Amino acid sequence: MLKTLLRVTIETLLPSQCLACTEPASGPGQLCGACFAGLDFITAPFCSHCGLPLAEPAPLCTSCDWAPPAFRAARAAFRYGPVAKRIVLPFKYADRPEAAGGLARLLLRPGADLLASADLLVPVPLHRRRLASRGYNQAGELARALGRLAEKPVAIDALIRTRATRALAELDQHDRELALRGAIAIRPGRESVVAGKSILLIDDILTSCITASTCADILYRTGAAAVDVLALARVADAETRDAD
Known part of the structure; x- marks a missing residue:
């Protein structure tokens, strides 16, 4: 206080x-x-499934054409570049939860279609130890602020991290999948909150989309009707290592 x-x-x-x-x-x-x-705002062409910016128009990026994530569609406001880092990293790591209101406004245009079809906003969860260390879940603060702006309900605690994982930025795609296996679940007693709903999953940065896909898979298995994803930034360079 x-x-x-x-x-x-x-x-x-x-x-x-x-x-x-x-x-x-x-x-x-x-x-x-x-x-x-x-800010490098994302405009077409981009993958219609995961929102990855593309050099040339194509329906899907190579990854989604080969093995699409579990969610229906993902969008982000801007590429994860120099200015984006100066916005997102302090919000994520440097005790700046008050930035959520301004950042949420940046999501209104790229997320307009996803917000229109959403019944409920759900943030990507943090493990309780990381939450205690940071003092807040940046995705949760973003979801709360966006919910107020878009007049959409937010289920802040629908998903939980059941165990801590290594920082995903240190891992390749295969190891990220292994690290997240069984690490995310529906909070007991919240099953009815997401069942039958069109869910918009909120996160700060989309890198490999594995975390978002894992969350979407859990939500679908709990009975969600649809799961889309909306994030502030999208990593377009696989060599960017500090985004997760």
Whole structure:
């Protein structure tokens, strides 16, 4: 409560600061003009299934053509690049939950179709030890803020991490799949919340889509009617290692 009060006081007394740098912004939780222009927003062509930006128009990326993830469709607002890192990483690791409101606004346009068909927003979960360390689940804060903006209900605790896993950025695709096997589940007693619903899964960064696909598979097996995914950033370069 003291942290929240301090942040509100600072925001009231001082000019609003850009989410990505120290320059002034037009309002709380917004970007300055230079950083907004520096974001690489995702536009066509992209994979119709996972949302991966493509060099040339094609229905699917190679990965989805070979082995599509379990979710119906995924979209992200921008590529994971230099400006995106300055926005997402502090939100994720540096105790900046207040950034969720501004970041959620960036999801409204790329996620418009997915939001329109969604009955319920569900965040990708954190293990309790990581949650205790960070103090909040960044995907949960993003889901709450987006739910308010889009007037959609949020099931903040529908999914749980049943055990801790290694940082997925350290692993290749095969090892990520092994690490996540059995690590995500429906919270006992929440089965009826997702059954029959069109779910929009919320995350901060999509890298290999394995985490999102694992969550989608669990939701489908619990009775969800459909599962889509919406994230802030999409890693388009397989060599980017700090995104997960």
